[in-house]
Amino acid sequence: MKKNVAIIGAGFSGAVIAHQLAKAGHQVEVFESRSHIAGNCYSERDAETSVMVHVYGPHIFHTDNERVWKFVNEFGEFMPFVNRVKAITNDRVFTLPINLLTINQFFNKTFRPAEAQQFLAEQGDKTIENPVTFEDQALRFVGRDLYEAFFKTYTVKQWGLQPSELPASILKRLPVRFNYDDNYFSHKYQGMPKDGYTAIVEKILNVPGITVHLSTPFKPEQKGDYDHVFYSGPIDAWFGHRDGRLPYRTLDFEVHRDQGDYQGNAVINYCDSAKPYTRITEHKHFSPWEQHEGTLCYFEYSRQCEEGDTPYYPIRLARDKVQLEKYVKLAQDEPNVTFIGRLGTYRYLDMDVTIDEALKVADKFLACATENAPMPAFVIDPLA
Template identity: 65%
Template sequence: MVGAGLSGAVIGRHLAMLGHKVTVVDARGHVAGNCHTERDPATGVMVHVYGPHIFHTDDAEVWDYVNRFQTFMPYKNRVKTISRGEVFSLPVNLHTINQFFRATMGPAEAKAFIESKADTSITDPQTFEEQALRFVGRDLYEAFFKGYTQKQWGVSPTELPASILKRLPVRFNYDDNYFFHKFQGMPRDGYTDMVEKILDHDGITVQLNTRFDRAQAGEWDHVFYSGPLDGYYGYDRGRLGYRTLDFERFTHQGDYQGTAVMNYGEVAVPWTRITEHKHFSPWETHEGSVLYREFSRLCGPEDIPYYPIRLTAEQSLLRDYVARAETETGVTFVGRLGTYRYLDMDVTIREALDCARRFEATLATGERMPAFTVKA
């Protein structure tokens, strides 16, 4: 298993329980990848070291799986945003609409009002901006989506595809829960503790601070690779594009912002949001507080990749690397980096379980394990 994140841990655990000897290697000095958590020694706050990760899913098997290794506490993600000198609730809901337009509309009235604001001349939205203007109108778009999106992606929303804004980002009720999913929560003792327990099996050996080179692939019966797809080949045909994040960490005595996530929608503010980590564990009490100001930028060679860009230039290079990978034997590319797709944690675990079962089936039938078990 190349990578001790969710993909490597879940696949490794499944195969170890079948009797295989599994080696997990990771270049970092800890397990759990970008969902790594650790307690701040000064405040006792559980810190999401690489930015906040909130678990939400409709997949009952995945929910049961993570609860085998960690107690998940109830947690609802309620995001606020500062725009035009006021604090609003996200996602845009009936409270946001009434506050923004200084109104007291009911659901049906608000829906008709927003539809009247929409640009109905746009019949086939091609860009993010066109999609937003078509469905929410210019006022809400410029207040809540334009600036934040420009900072997050580093380009104008006129250059981003409409698919990024997949669904109407408005609710015509007062529900301010950011997610719709049936199961939502946070691991009581952190994600790193959960991943450590997944990896705690006699058949698993974990080697941290260890880099993998594809020249070593032949040393194992099979390699499950969750590192960057282009990195497997030493980036010899170019680098796939990612956005990365910089965090400006600071502390505060008391409660700094009263919520876990405060977005900043205006371009004039350089950070995209401030996260206050003690609010991700509302069952705990801490006087001190640990906060991150979050900045998004293009990922460089030495940076941690977060969000695959997947725009035109990347699509062509991606097809090149995928075609090359599909000729490989004895290696399967998994996870966010291995398949160059943005994945929530529950989807990562689902795909890892399915991948492990696919490998189990190939051993029984003698089929070749494919390089990808999902479309990259």
């Protein structure tokens, strides 16, 4: 039976679900409050330099998921790209993630891998048996010197919180390598869309049965006009923030244009307090197959998200769990609405995970439609 579906948000979550449902014969309307598609992955050519700009900050595609990689490659050519991040601390430049070169440079050594591993183990604080906080995790596994040089101040700038207030799980995503591999990611597939992310999303949405409404907010009271609604906005906003606003970090970008090459690399982190920004991203280096005389950089600042700001990173502290649980319960009691994506499930998601989950949500909806069964509010548990 053909369903009439509304999807709120034209980022990857909404676009992928819209694509899959429309291909299966359902009628889909996509509502986007912004004036463009692609959400925070939106990219466009800078009018002055012709550089392809990641307008809401850099996005590098990386995944081990075969289905996701095949899916995105249906809609555009992905060029090889390896993210090689540099870090400046105490007026010295290092490579990230921490690897054998970083360790040898920082400590002025010439360690072989086994020697570096033993040395770092000796630096770690063995009195911390079960790391609970970000600070515990860093001190236990890399020691105080590396922690203070690369993580402590950067974390305060990025999250607005002391590392002792953040969960250890945040640091567990950052690897330490005992070789000279400075590829920031370790996934099988890594790349950058040749024509930008906006072109990819545009093609994903280019399916008969999909209508896109830009600059058109969707109100919860409109849900009765549709058989089902998929919502990728902030979960607390759907319910009018009745239990308070869930905390996010947002980003401000100071744009700098120049001639030539500004910093010689796509991403350089500023890990100490000498600079107020967390990093500088030079966007021409995200498209190394192109040549541009001019250049464009983002000086990136992180701060607490306020009303009217663009939410980027859910903070998800332990003290926020009770508040999130209330919204999850409200969502589960909301008929014919499924909450999706980073904002709808209040979880930090990379692009590949976002697309994978969107494909699974679409699979679930199509199965439910076939069986005439109700669609759940969440396909992926946001409290897990």
